[in-house]
Amino acid sequence: MADTFTALVAEQADGRTVVKRTPLEEAALPPGDVTIDVAYSSLNYKDGLALTGRGKVIRKWPMVPGIDLAGRVRASTSGRFKPGDAVLVTGNGLGVSTWGGYSQRARVKESAVLPIPPGLDARTSMAIGTAGFTAALCVMALQDHGTLKTDREFVVTGAAGGVGSIAVALLAALGRKVVASTGRTAEADYLRKLGAADIIGRDVLAQKGPPLASERWGGGVDTVGGQTLVTLCSQTAYRGAVAACGLAGGSDFPGTVFPFILRNVALLGCDSDMTPNDERKRAWKLLVDHVGKLHLDEVTQEVPMSQLVEFAPRIVDGQVRGRVVVNVNG
Numbered sequence: 001m002a003d004t005f006t007a008l009v010a011e012q013a014d015g016r017t018v019v020k021r022t023p024l025e026e027a028a029l030p031p032g033d034v035t036i037d038v039a040y041s042s043l044n045y046k047d048g049l050a051l052t053g054r055g056k057v058i059r060k061w062p063m064v065p066g067i068d069l070a071g072r073v074r075a076s077t078s079g080r081f082k083p084g085d086a087v088l089v090t091g092n093g094l095g096v097s098t099w100g101g102y103s104q105r106a107r108v109k110e111s112a113v114l115p116i117p118p119g120l121d122a123r124t125s126m127a128i129g130t131a132g133f134t135a136a137l138c139v140m141a142l143q144d145h146g147t148l149k150t151d152r153e154f155v156v157t158g159a160a161g162g163v164g165s166i167a168v169a170l171l172a173a174l175g176r177k178v179v180a181s182t183g184r185t186a187e188a189d190y191l192r193k194l195g196a197a198d199i200i201g202r203d204v205l206a207q208k209g210p211p212l213a214s215e216r217w218g219g220g221v222d223t224v225g226g227q228t229l230v231t232l233c234s235q236t237a238y239r240g241a242v243a244a245c246g247l248a249g250g251s252d253f254p255g256t257v258f259p260f261i262l263r264n265v266a267l268l269g270c271d272s273d274m275t276p277n278d279e280r281k282r283a284w285k286l287l288v289d290h291v292g293k294l295h296l297d298e299v300t301q302e303v304p305m306s307q308l309v310e311f312a313p314r315i316v317d318g319q320v321r322g323r324v325v326v327n328v329n330g
Protein backbone atom coordinates (compact mmCIF):
# COMPACT_ATOMS: atom_id res chain seq x y z
CA MET A 1 0.00 0.00 0.00
CA ALA A 2 1.23 3.52 -0.77
CA ASP A 3 2.46 5.81 1.99
CA THR A 4 -0.65 7.92 1.89
CA PHE A 5 -4.02 6.45 2.72
CA THR A 6 -7.61 7.62 3.01
CA ALA A 7 -9.70 7.97 6.16
CA LEU A 8 -12.97 9.58 7.14
CA VAL A 9 -12.22 12.43 9.49
CA ALA A 10 -14.98 13.90 11.67
CA GLU A 11 -14.72 17.49 12.89
CA GLN A 12 -16.96 19.96 14.68
CA ALA A 13 -17.93 23.08 12.73
CA ASP A 14 -20.35 25.54 14.36
CA GLY A 15 -21.59 22.78 16.66
CA ARG A 16 -22.28 20.42 13.73
CA THR A 17 -20.43 17.22 12.85
CA VAL A 18 -18.76 17.33 9.46
CA VAL A 19 -17.17 14.15 8.09
CA LYS A 20 -14.79 14.27 5.11
CA ARG A 21 -12.77 11.71 3.16
CA THR A 22 -9.21 12.84 3.79
CA PRO A 23 -5.83 11.72 2.41
CA LEU A 24 -3.40 11.19 5.30
CA GLU A 25 0.19 10.16 5.90
CA GLU A 26 1.64 7.63 8.33
CA ALA A 27 2.69 10.44 10.70
CA ALA A 28 -0.99 11.20 11.36
CA LEU A 29 -1.53 7.81 13.04
CA PRO A 30 -1.72 7.80 16.86
CA PRO A 31 0.86 6.00 19.00
CA GLY A 32 0.32 2.25 19.39
CA ASP A 33 1.90 -1.18 19.08
CA VAL A 34 0.17 -2.60 16.02
CA THR A 35 -0.27 -0.83 12.68
CA ILE A 36 -3.02 -2.41 10.58
CA ASP A 37 -3.89 -2.26 6.89
CA VAL A 38 -7.65 -2.18 7.35
CA ALA A 39 -9.79 -4.09 4.85
CA TYR A 40 -13.26 -3.81 6.38
CA SER A 41 -15.08 -1.98 9.13
CA SER A 42 -18.81 -2.01 9.76
CA LEU A 43 -21.71 0.34 10.40
CA ASN A 44 -23.28 0.01 13.83
CA TYR A 45 -26.02 2.14 15.41
CA LYS A 46 -23.37 3.99 17.42
CA ASP A 47 -21.47 4.73 14.19
CA GLY A 48 -24.67 6.14 12.72
CA LEU A 49 -24.99 8.49 15.70
CA ALA A 50 -21.33 9.52 15.35
CA LEU A 51 -21.41 10.11 11.58
CA THR A 52 -24.64 12.09 11.66
CA GLY A 53 -23.82 13.95 14.89
CA ARG A 54 -27.24 12.90 16.24
CA GLY A 55 -25.65 11.45 19.38
CA LYS A 56 -22.71 12.62 21.47
CA VAL A 57 -20.59 9.57 20.67
CA ILE A 58 -17.24 11.14 19.75
CA ARG A 59 -15.22 12.25 22.77
CA LYS A 60 -12.19 13.81 21.02
CA TRP A 61 -11.97 15.98 17.91
CA PRO A 62 -10.94 15.54 15.18
CA MET A 63 -11.73 11.81 15.12
CA VAL A 64 -11.58 8.95 12.65
CA PRO A 65 -14.92 7.24 13.40
CA GLY A 66 -15.73 3.53 13.12
CA ILE A 67 -16.02 1.35 16.25
CA ASP A 68 -14.53 -1.79 14.69
CA LEU A 69 -12.07 -2.92 12.03
CA ALA A 70 -10.45 -5.98 10.48
CA GLY A 71 -7.40 -6.34 8.28
CA ARG A 72 -3.75 -7.41 8.28
CA VAL A 73 -0.89 -6.31 10.48
CA ARG A 74 1.38 -3.95 8.56
CA ALA A 75 3.94 -3.37 11.33
CA SER A 76 4.15 -4.40 14.96
CA THR A 77 6.27 -3.72 18.02
CA SER A 78 4.25 -6.36 19.90
CA GLY A 79 5.61 -9.88 20.30
CA ARG A 80 2.05 -11.20 19.85
CA PHE A 81 1.59 -9.98 16.28
CA LYS A 82 3.70 -9.96 13.12
CA PRO A 83 3.21 -8.38 9.70
CA GLY A 84 0.63 -10.27 7.66
CA ASP A 85 -1.39 -11.55 10.64
CA ALA A 86 -5.16 -11.33 10.14
CA VAL A 87 -6.58 -9.30 13.04
CA LEU A 88 -9.71 -7.55 14.26
CA VAL A 89 -10.51 -4.87 16.81
CA THR A 90 -13.88 -3.99 18.31
CA GLY A 91 -14.65 -1.40 20.98
CA ASN A 92 -11.70 -0.34 23.13
CA GLY A 93 -12.67 3.25 22.46
CA LEU A 94 -12.24 2.90 18.69
CA GLY A 95 -13.92 5.73 16.83
CA VAL A 96 -14.94 7.34 20.14
CA SER A 97 -11.80 8.33 22.03
CA THR A 98 -9.18 6.85 19.69
CA TRP A 99 -8.63 6.41 15.92
CA GLY A 100 -11.33 4.16 14.47
CA GLY A 101 -12.00 1.79 11.61
CA TYR A 102 -13.10 4.13 8.78
CA SER A 103 -9.57 4.35 7.52
CA GLN A 104 -7.33 2.31 5.26
CA ARG A 105 -4.77 2.30 8.04
CA ALA A 106 -4.98 2.27 11.85
CA ARG A 107 -2.65 1.95 14.80
CA VAL A 108 -3.85 0.50 18.10
CA LYS A 109 -2.53 -0.82 21.40
CA GLU A 110 -1.83 -4.56 21.32
CA SER A 111 -4.30 -5.34 24.12
CA ALA A 112 -7.14 -4.26 21.81
CA VAL A 113 -6.15 -6.63 19.00
CA LEU A 114 -7.47 -10.17 18.52
CA PRO A 115 -6.48 -12.62 15.80
CA ILE A 116 -9.36 -13.19 13.39
CA PRO A 117 -10.62 -16.60 14.55
CA PRO A 118 -10.17 -19.55 12.16
CA GLY A 119 -13.36 -19.91 10.13
CA LEU A 120 -13.70 -16.16 9.58
CA ASP A 121 -11.91 -13.61 7.40
CA ALA A 122 -11.78 -9.82 7.49
CA ARG A 123 -15.12 -9.45 5.71
CA THR A 124 -17.09 -12.08 7.65
CA SER A 125 -15.63 -10.90 10.95
CA MET A 126 -16.97 -7.42 10.19
CA ALA A 127 -20.27 -8.84 8.89
CA ILE A 128 -20.57 -9.98 12.51
CA GLY A 129 -18.74 -6.89 13.81
CA THR A 130 -19.53 -5.09 17.05
CA ALA A 131 -23.26 -5.77 16.71
CA GLY A 132 -22.84 -9.53 16.26
CA PHE A 133 -20.21 -9.66 18.96
CA THR A 134 -22.63 -7.88 21.31
CA ALA A 135 -25.39 -10.34 20.39
CA ALA A 136 -23.00 -13.12 21.39
CA LEU A 137 -22.22 -11.39 24.71
CA CYS A 138 -25.97 -11.19 25.42
CA VAL A 139 -26.48 -14.87 24.58
CA MET A 140 -23.46 -15.80 26.72
CA ALA A 141 -24.92 -13.80 29.62
CA LEU A 142 -28.17 -15.79 29.31
CA GLN A 143 -26.19 -19.04 29.07
CA ASP A 144 -24.05 -18.21 32.13
CA HIS A 145 -27.15 -17.34 34.11
CA GLY A 146 -28.54 -20.79 33.32
CA THR A 147 -31.51 -19.26 31.51
CA LEU A 148 -31.17 -21.10 28.22
CA LYS A 149 -32.06 -24.42 29.85
CA THR A 150 -35.78 -23.64 29.83
CA ASP A 151 -38.05 -24.71 26.96
CA ARG A 152 -39.89 -21.39 27.10
CA GLU A 153 -39.74 -18.87 24.25
CA PHE A 154 -36.98 -16.25 24.05
CA VAL A 155 -37.73 -12.81 22.68
CA VAL A 156 -35.34 -10.58 20.71
CA THR A 157 -36.26 -6.92 20.25
CA GLY A 158 -35.08 -4.72 17.37
CA ALA A 159 -34.85 -8.09 15.67
CA ALA A 160 -34.34 -6.89 12.09
CA GLY A 161 -31.37 -4.71 13.14
CA GLY A 162 -27.74 -5.77 13.46
CA VAL A 163 -27.60 -7.02 17.07
CA GLY A 164 -31.14 -8.37 16.72
CA SER A 165 -30.52 -10.40 13.54
CA ILE A 166 -27.45 -12.15 14.95
CA ALA A 167 -29.16 -12.71 18.33
CA VAL A 168 -32.16 -14.33 16.61
CA ALA A 169 -29.89 -16.58 14.52
CA LEU A 170 -27.63 -17.50 17.45
CA LEU A 171 -30.45 -18.35 19.87
CA ALA A 172 -32.13 -20.40 17.15
CA ALA A 173 -28.83 -22.16 16.41
CA LEU A 174 -28.68 -23.08 20.11
CA GLY A 175 -32.07 -24.74 19.76
CA ARG A 176 -34.15 -22.07 21.48
CA LYS A 177 -37.62 -21.11 20.29
CA VAL A 178 -37.16 -17.46 19.29
CA VAL A 179 -39.85 -14.81 18.97
CA ALA A 180 -38.57 -11.84 16.95
CA SER A 181 -39.96 -8.42 17.81
CA THR A 182 -39.88 -5.96 14.94
CA GLY A 183 -41.54 -2.76 13.78
CA ARG A 184 -41.07 -3.95 10.20
CA THR A 185 -43.58 -6.72 9.50
CA ALA A 186 -42.24 -6.77 5.92
CA GLU A 187 -39.12 -8.42 7.38
CA ALA A 188 -41.06 -11.38 8.83
CA ASP A 189 -39.81 -13.81 6.13
CA TYR A 190 -36.23 -12.63 6.67
CA LEU A 191 -36.52 -13.19 10.42
CA ARG A 192 -38.06 -16.64 9.95
CA LYS A 193 -35.18 -17.52 7.64
CA LEU A 194 -32.77 -16.56 10.45
CA GLY A 195 -34.59 -19.02 12.70
CA ALA A 196 -37.41 -17.05 14.35
CA ALA A 197 -40.34 -19.31 15.18
CA ASP A 198 -42.73 -16.40 15.57
CA ILE A 199 -42.95 -12.63 15.10
CA ILE A 200 -44.37 -10.06 17.53
CA GLY A 201 -45.00 -6.40 16.65
CA ARG A 202 -42.73 -3.77 18.17
CA ASP A 203 -45.82 -1.80 19.25
CA VAL A 204 -47.14 -4.69 21.36
CA LEU A 205 -44.09 -4.66 23.63
CA ALA A 206 -43.90 -0.85 23.67
CA GLN A 207 -47.31 -0.66 25.43
CA LYS A 208 -47.38 -0.04 29.15
CA GLY A 209 -48.73 -3.10 31.00
CA PRO A 210 -49.01 -4.36 34.59
CA PRO A 211 -45.83 -4.50 36.70
CA LEU A 212 -46.13 -8.31 36.63
CA ALA A 213 -47.77 -9.69 33.50
CA SER A 214 -48.43 -13.36 32.63
CA GLU A 215 -45.16 -15.28 32.50
CA ARG A 216 -44.27 -15.84 28.86
CA TRP A 217 -40.57 -15.56 28.15
CA GLY A 218 -37.73 -17.74 29.36
CA GLY A 219 -35.75 -14.58 28.72
CA GLY A 220 -34.70 -12.22 26.02
CA VAL A 221 -32.20 -9.99 24.31
CA ASP A 222 -33.21 -6.33 24.29
CA THR A 223 -31.71 -3.71 21.98
CA VAL A 224 -34.53 -1.18 22.41
CA GLY A 225 -34.68 -0.08 26.08
CA GLY A 226 -37.45 2.13 27.52
CA GLN A 227 -40.94 0.67 27.98
CA THR A 228 -40.01 -2.33 25.79
CA LEU A 229 -37.37 -3.46 28.27
CA VAL A 230 -39.80 -2.92 31.14
CA THR A 231 -42.43 -5.03 29.35
CA LEU A 232 -39.91 -7.82 28.71
CA CYS A 233 -38.99 -7.95 32.40
CA SER A 234 -42.65 -7.94 33.44
CA GLN A 235 -43.43 -10.89 31.11
CA THR A 236 -40.34 -12.96 31.93
CA ALA A 237 -40.97 -16.19 33.80
CA TYR A 238 -39.70 -17.05 37.28
CA ARG A 239 -35.86 -17.10 37.38
CA GLY A 240 -35.62 -15.94 33.76
CA ALA A 241 -33.30 -13.20 32.54
CA VAL A 242 -33.20 -10.37 30.05
CA ALA A 243 -29.88 -9.31 28.54
CA ALA A 244 -30.03 -5.58 27.80
CA CYS A 245 -27.55 -3.93 25.45
CA GLY A 246 -29.34 -1.15 23.59
CA LEU A 247 -31.36 2.04 23.54
CA ALA A 248 -32.74 2.18 19.99
CA GLY A 249 -36.13 3.11 21.48
CA GLY A 250 -35.00 5.02 24.56
CA SER A 251 -32.54 5.12 27.41
CA ASP A 252 -35.04 5.30 30.26
CA PHE A 253 -36.35 2.41 32.35
CA PRO A 254 -39.88 3.34 33.45
CA GLY A 255 -40.56 0.14 35.39
CA THR A 256 -40.89 -1.37 38.85
CA VAL A 257 -38.71 -3.75 40.87
CA PHE A 258 -41.48 -6.40 41.09
CA PRO A 259 -40.09 -8.76 38.40
CA PHE A 260 -36.73 -8.75 40.20
CA ILE A 261 -37.92 -9.15 43.79
CA LEU A 262 -40.97 -11.38 43.29
CA ARG A 263 -39.97 -13.49 40.26
CA ASN A 264 -36.22 -13.57 40.64
CA VAL A 265 -35.92 -12.15 37.13
CA ALA A 266 -32.40 -10.95 36.32
CA LEU A 267 -31.56 -7.94 34.22
CA LEU A 268 -28.15 -8.64 32.67
CA GLY A 269 -26.33 -5.60 31.36
CA CYS A 270 -24.11 -6.11 28.31
CA ASP A 271 -21.33 -3.76 27.23
CA SER A 272 -19.10 -4.61 24.29
CA ASP A 273 -16.57 -1.79 24.57
CA MET A 274 -14.61 -2.77 27.70
CA THR A 275 -15.12 -6.55 27.60
CA PRO A 276 -12.06 -8.41 28.92
CA ASN A 277 -10.17 -10.39 26.27
CA ASP A 278 -10.98 -13.86 27.66
CA GLU A 279 -14.69 -13.08 27.31
CA ARG A 280 -14.08 -11.62 23.85
CA LYS A 281 -12.46 -14.88 22.77
CA ARG A 282 -15.36 -16.89 24.19
CA ALA A 283 -17.88 -14.75 22.34
CA TRP A 284 -16.01 -15.08 19.02
CA LYS A 285 -15.78 -18.85 19.53
CA LEU A 286 -19.53 -19.03 20.10
CA LEU A 287 -20.07 -17.10 16.86
CA VAL A 288 -17.61 -19.23 14.88
CA ASP A 289 -19.10 -22.47 16.24
CA HIS A 290 -22.46 -21.46 14.76
CA VAL A 291 -21.33 -19.34 11.81
CA GLY A 292 -23.12 -21.56 9.28
CA LYS A 293 -26.41 -20.77 10.99
CA LEU A 294 -25.87 -17.02 11.22
CA HIS A 295 -26.87 -16.68 7.53
CA LEU A 296 -24.29 -13.93 7.06
CA ASP A 297 -24.89 -13.67 3.29
CA GLU A 298 -28.56 -12.97 3.92
CA VAL A 299 -27.86 -10.64 6.85
CA THR A 300 -25.12 -8.51 5.27
CA GLN A 301 -24.88 -5.74 2.70
CA GLU A 302 -21.68 -3.96 1.70
CA VAL A 303 -21.21 -0.19 1.46
CA PRO A 304 -18.00 1.41 0.14
CA MET A 305 -16.42 3.91 2.55
CA SER A 306 -16.80 6.57 -0.17
CA GLN A 307 -20.61 6.36 0.22
CA LEU A 308 -20.82 5.81 3.98
CA VAL A 309 -21.57 9.37 5.09
CA GLU A 310 -24.61 9.52 2.78
CA PHE A 311 -25.72 6.04 3.88
CA ALA A 312 -25.30 6.53 7.66
CA PRO A 313 -28.62 8.30 8.52
CA ARG A 314 -30.47 5.15 7.48
CA ILE A 315 -29.26 3.14 10.48
CA VAL A 316 -30.31 5.83 12.96
CA ASP A 317 -33.70 5.96 11.24
CA GLY A 318 -34.15 2.20 11.71
CA GLN A 319 -34.11 1.54 7.96
CA VAL A 320 -31.16 -0.87 7.79
CA ARG A 321 -31.84 -4.59 7.78
CA GLY A 322 -29.20 -6.77 9.43
CA ARG A 323 -25.57 -5.79 9.08
CA VAL A 324 -23.56 -3.39 6.94
CA VAL A 325 -19.90 -4.09 6.18
CA VAL A 326 -17.84 -1.11 5.11
CA ASN A 327 -15.22 -1.67 2.43
CA VAL A 328 -12.62 0.93 3.37
CA ASN A 329 -10.93 0.56 -0.03
CA GLY A 330 -14.16 1.26 -1.90
Ligand SMILES: NC(=O)c1ccc[n+]([C@@H]2O[C@H](COP(=O)([O-])OP(=O)(O)OC[C@H]3O[C@@H](n4cnc5c(N)ncnc54)[C@H](OP(=O)(O)O)[C@@H]3O)[C@@H](O)[C@H]2O)c1
Nearest residue numbers: 045158159160161162163182183246247248249271272318
Ligand atom coordinates in the same frame (compact mmCIF):
# COMPACT_ATOMS: atom_id res chain seq x y z
N1 LIG B 1 -23.97 -2.15 24.85
C1 LIG B 1 -23.18 -2.27 23.81
O1 LIG B 1 -21.96 -2.50 23.91
C2 LIG B 1 -23.79 -2.19 22.44
C3 LIG B 1 -23.12 -2.74 21.33
C4 LIG B 1 -23.79 -2.73 20.09
C5 LIG B 1 -25.02 -2.11 19.99
N2 LIG B 1 -25.59 -1.54 21.08
C6 LIG B 1 -26.89 -0.90 21.00
O2 LIG B 1 -27.84 -1.85 20.55
C7 LIG B 1 -28.82 -1.20 19.75
C8 LIG B 1 -28.87 -1.89 18.39
O3 LIG B 1 -27.66 -1.65 17.69
P1 LIG B 1 -27.54 -2.10 16.15
O4 LIG B 1 -26.18 -1.74 15.72
O5 LIG B 1 -28.08 -3.47 16.01
O6 LIG B 1 -28.58 -1.06 15.50
P2 LIG B 1 -29.61 -1.29 14.30
O7 LIG B 1 -29.04 -2.21 13.30
O8 LIG B 1 -30.05 0.05 13.88
O9 LIG B 1 -30.83 -2.03 15.01
C9 LIG B 1 -31.70 -1.36 15.87
C10 LIG B 1 -33.11 -1.89 15.65
O10 LIG B 1 -33.95 -1.38 16.68
C11 LIG B 1 -35.26 -1.21 16.17
N3 LIG B 1 -35.63 0.20 16.37
C12 LIG B 1 -35.13 1.30 15.75
N4 LIG B 1 -35.71 2.41 16.20
C13 LIG B 1 -36.60 2.02 17.16
C14 LIG B 1 -37.51 2.70 18.00
N5 LIG B 1 -37.62 4.03 17.97
N6 LIG B 1 -38.27 1.98 18.84
C15 LIG B 1 -38.14 0.64 18.89
N7 LIG B 1 -37.31 -0.08 18.11
C16 LIG B 1 -36.54 0.62 17.26
C17 LIG B 1 -35.21 -1.57 14.69
O11 LIG B 1 -35.55 -2.95 14.58
P3 LIG B 1 -36.96 -3.44 13.97
O12 LIG B 1 -37.14 -2.68 12.70
O13 LIG B 1 -36.79 -4.90 13.80
O14 LIG B 1 -38.00 -3.08 14.99
C18 LIG B 1 -33.74 -1.40 14.35
O15 LIG B 1 -33.38 -2.18 13.25
C19 LIG B 1 -28.43 0.27 19.70
O16 LIG B 1 -29.12 0.99 20.69
C20 LIG B 1 -26.94 0.25 20.01
O17 LIG B 1 -26.49 1.45 20.56
C21 LIG B 1 -24.99 -1.58 22.29
